[in-house]
Amino acid sequence: MSTPPIIRTGKTAVDPTDVVLELDEVVQTFHGKGGLKVHAVNGVSLKIARGETLGLVGESGSGKTTVGRAALRLYTPTSGRITFEGADVSRVKGRKLRRILRRRSSMVFQNPSTSLNGYMRLGEILREPLDVHRVGTPAERKRKVEEILDVIGLDAAYAQRYPHELSGGQRQRVGIARALMLDPSLIVADEPTASLDVSVQAQIVNLLEDIQAERGLAYLFITHDLALVRRISHRIAVMYLGRIVELGAAEDVFARPQHPYTASLASMELTPEHQIIPEGELPSPANPPPGCSFHQRCPIARPQCARERPELTEVADVVSGQPRSFACHFPGELTLALADERVVTVPPPLPVVPALAAR
Amino acid sequence: MNNDHNQPPAEAGKAHMPSVVTEGDPWGSVPTVAGIEPQNAGEAIPRKAPGRLREILRKAWGNPSGRVGFVLLGLLVLAAVFAPLIAPHDPVVQTLAATNEAPVWLGGESGYLLGADSLGRDVLSRVLHGLRLSLLVGIVAATVSALLGLTLGILAGWYEDTLGKVLMRLADIQFAVPFVAVGIALTAALGPGLGPVLVILSVWGWTTYARTIANSVAQVKRADFVTAARTLGAGTGRIMVKHVAPSVLAPVVVLWSTSAGVLILAESGLSLLGLGVQAPGFSLGSMLSDGQVALRLSWWAVLFPGTALLLIVLAFNMIGDALRDAFNPSSSLAPKNPELV
Ligand SMILES: Nc1ncnc2c1ncn2[C@@H]1O[C@H](COP(=O)(O)OP(=O)(O)O)[C@@H](O)[C@H]1O
Ligand code: SF4
Numbered sequence: 001m002s003t004p005p006i007i008r009t010g011k012t013a014v015d016p017t018d019v020v021l022e023l024d025e026v027v028q029t030f031h032g033k034g035g036l037k038v039h040a041v042n043g044v045s046l047k048i049a050r051g052e053t054l055g056l057v058g059e060s061g062s063g064k065t066t067v068g069r070a071a072l073r074l075y076t077p078t079s080g081r082i083t084f085e086g087a088d089v090s091r092v093k094g095r096k097l098r099r100i101l102r103r104r105s106s107m108v109f110q111n112p113s114t115s116l117n118g119y120m121r122l123g124e125i126l127r128e129p130l131d132v133h134r135v136g137t138p139a140e141r142k143r144k145v146e147e148i149l150d151v152i153g154l155d156a157a158y159a160q161r162y163p164h165e166l167s168g169g170q171r172q173r174v175g176i177a178r179a180l181m182l183d184p185s186l187i188v189a190d191e192p193t194a195s196l197d198v199s200v201q202a203q204i205v206n207l208l209e210d211i212q213a214e215r216g217l218a219y220l221f222i223t224h225d226l227a228l229v230r231r232i233s234h235r236i237a238v239m240y241l242g243r244i245v246e247l248g249a250a251e252d253v254f255a256r257p258q259h260p261y262t263a264s265l266a267s268m269e270l271t272p273e274h275q276i277i278p279e280g281e282l283p284s285p286a287n288p289p290p291g292c293s294f295h296q297r298c299p300i301a302r303p304q305c306a307r308e309r310p311e312l313t314e315v316a317d318v319v320s321g322q323p324r325s326f327a328c329h330f331p332g333e334l335t336l337a338l339a340d341e342r343v344v345t346v347p348p349p350l351p352v353v354p355a356l357a358a359r
Numbered sequence: 360m361n362n363d364h365n366q367p368p369a370e371a372g373k374a375h376m377p378s379v380v381t382e383g384d385p386w387g388s389v390p391t392v393a394g395i396e397p398q399n400a401g402e403a404i405p406r407k408a409p410g411r412l413r414e415i416l417r418k419a420w421g422n423p424s425g426r427v428g429f430v431l432l433g434l435l436v437l438a439a440v441f442a443p444l445i446a447p448h449d450p451v452v453q454t455l456a457a458t459n460e461a462p463v464w465l466g467g468e469s470g471y472l473l474g475a476d477s478l479g480r481d482v483l484s485r486v487l488h489g490l491r492l493s494l495l496v497g498i499v500a501a502t503v504s505a506l507l508g509l510t511l512g513i514l515a516g517w518y519e520d521t522l523g524k525v526l527m528r529l530a531d532i533q534f535a536v537p538f539v540a541v542g543i544a545l546t547a548a549l550g551p552g553l554g555p556v557l558v559i560l561s562v563w564g565w566t567t568y569a570r571t572i573a574n575s576v577a578q579v580k581r582a583d584f585v586t587a588a589r590t591l592g593a594g595t596g597r598i599m600v601k602h603v604a605p606s607v608l609a610p611v612v613v614l615w616s617t618s619a620g621v622l623i624l625a626e627s628g629l630s631l632l633g634l635g636v637q638a639p640g641f642s643l644g645s646m647l648s649d650g651q652v653a654l655r656l657s658w659w660a661v662l663f664p665g666t667a668l669l670l671i672v673l674a675f676n677m678i679g680d681a682l683r684d685a686f687n688p689s690s691s692l693a694p695k696n697p698e699l700v
């Protein structure tokens with residue numbers, strides 16, 4: 001890897017049993033054009049604990065955004081269960097949904113220009129969550145808006161401004177501020193830095209980390225930036241075609257990828273001759289392949305792969321001992337090429353997990 | 360793999376975080392980079408920025424055509440409001456001796472500035488009073504149909520697959536129905552008078568608004584800021600009022616202005632058919648229909664109300680054009696949400 005893999009500057013301590021959000025076998029199917037059923041999310045299970053950042057990576061179209069939106073109940077899940085702070089919110093509606101999930105969760109978007117209503121002043125934008133949930137008196141709301149502007153480093157006078165008067169980075173900070181107005185326990189951040197300059201990205205990431213350290217909130221952090229996700233996540237989930245194919249501690253997943261798709265992602269940080277580039281395109285989620293959904297593109301696929309779908313299986317990482325899981329019949333067989341002077345940390349040889357090779 | 364991750368290695372590791380990894384770095388201490396201005400610009404910011412509609416109006420006023428339109432409309436409205444004070448004669452009093460009397464400047468001897476009609480009524484006074492009803496009809500009908508069209512257009516766009524389809528089909532049907540026939544039918548049902556005409560003029564226009572905005576509404580519905588409002592608990596009603604309506608207000612205001620002129624003309628058209636206001640009441644439109652019987656003897660009884668109508672339509676159109684320019688997305692006032700315009 002080009003940068004030391006573990007830089008845990010701002011990472012908070014996490015009690016994994018203090019679960020904020022749990023998805024259990026969530027399936028999200030859309031009705032696409034021509035009556036096609038698009039299985040955007042196809043049986044995803046994950047947990048996020050208080051103060052934890054779960055990084056969600058995968059190529060575009062793999063269903064990351066849909067997982068994030070499903071978690072916030074912007075859809076009704078086709079099947080599966082969503083539990084938020086101990087309450088089953090899979091099918092709640094109206095006032096109940098508002099009181100439980102809406103009151104305690106929020107979202108930060110990729111594009112700060114489209115995530116703020118251009119016709120509203122920043123003060124109105126930031127006050128809206130308080131208005132919706134009738135939190136405090138008008139004077140208290142105004143004070144809270146000023147406080148939050150201070151948290152994100154903007155003068156209180158900015159409350160009178162319109163979004164188009166701000167820079168991209170300032171806008172994204174306002175988007176984060178809005179997400180904080182109700183003191184949530186969960187924020188879904190969907191590629192929050194992808195549309196920003198590198199220098200501004202750093203600010204936004206630091207802001208998110210500081211907020212987490214201070215308030216202990218959980219992030220579902222969606223990105224396709226591997227360096228970033230390693231830096232800020234406690235754990236990382238790798239998605240492929242609507243499923244999680246690998247999940248584990250941030251320092252383990254890319255250092256010792258078990259799933260060939262993860263290995264290919266990790267190899268993108270190497271020089272071109274060492275990159276493992278799967279052939280072909282991401283298959284259509286309207287028509288997922290049988291067996292392992294990666295088998296048409298997998299460099300080490302065997303006949304079994306086209307027949308049997310590998311289940312997500314949990315083991316202990318051989319180095320760190322932390323739990324990790326993957327969905328592959330032949331885990332760890334595709335290894336990263338290492339002979340490159342830019343690679344400073346040489347991962348240990350990939351261990352074969354015998355218990356799993358048998359499956 | 361043609362995707363997000365397929366970046367050259369130099370980029371994959373993006374000059375990311377090296378500068379950021381400083382322990383406990385409060386983000387404020389990140390070196391200030393070009394493009395990040397100091398955040399304490401409080402002095403320069405007015406405490407109360409002007410409202411958006413005011414900015415739009417100011418911008419339209421800055422446009423020469425808009426200014427002419429506003430001044431013209433202002434004068435017409437003033438003339439209408441103060442008609443009882445400035446009209447030289449009673450507009451309904453018939454002076455037999457003045458029948459078809461020419462304007463003074465064409466040798467008329469009774470001193471009527473714009474002449475008298477075939478019943479000996481002062482044309483100037485009638486134009487001034489006629490303005491009142493015509494402007495009232497136009498403004499009321501345009502406003503009602505704008506509100507109706509805005510509401511139905513928002514509903515049609517929001518529920519695009521259900522109610523939207525029904526409403527658009529209704530609009531198609533309405534388009535195929537001759538407007539005048541409905542006017543006649545409604546008058547037959549409700550009796551003659553201004554009422555049925557006002558009703559039909561107010562109801563007929565919704566389709567233009569609804570068609571114009573339904574698509575934008577469907578787009579705004581998918582905009583991130585609407586999703587943000589939903590995740591924070593805002594209900595559909597609130598979102599429609601606070602987020603959707605302001606985003607589609609621009610075309611509605613522009614259409615309102617242009618349609619006001621058209622509706623005033625439509626009222627005259629119906630008057631020519633004997634629908635609408637009945638004597639002794641009158642509008643500019645009914646003056647045209649009254650005057651045409653004696654067109655040869657007193658053409659001024661038609662020309663001047665016609666001119667007044669023309670000026671009204673002109674004023675509204677000029678204002679409409681100026682508003683359209685003021686709302687133009689390339690103008691600095693427009694929010695930088697290209698997909699919303
Ligand atoms: N509302 C929707 N209707 C139909 N298909 C959708 C919808 N949302 C997402 N999809 C499809 O689901 C798949 C996953 O999309 P998405 O979650 O946006 O992936 P990602 O965020 O990883 O790029 C894509 O094939 C996309 O076309
Ligand atoms: S199960 Fe087979 S096809 Fe799927 S990733 Fe593993 S080796 Fe490749």
Ligand SMILES: [Mg+2]
Binds near residue numbers: 061064065066
């Ligand atoms: Mg996405």
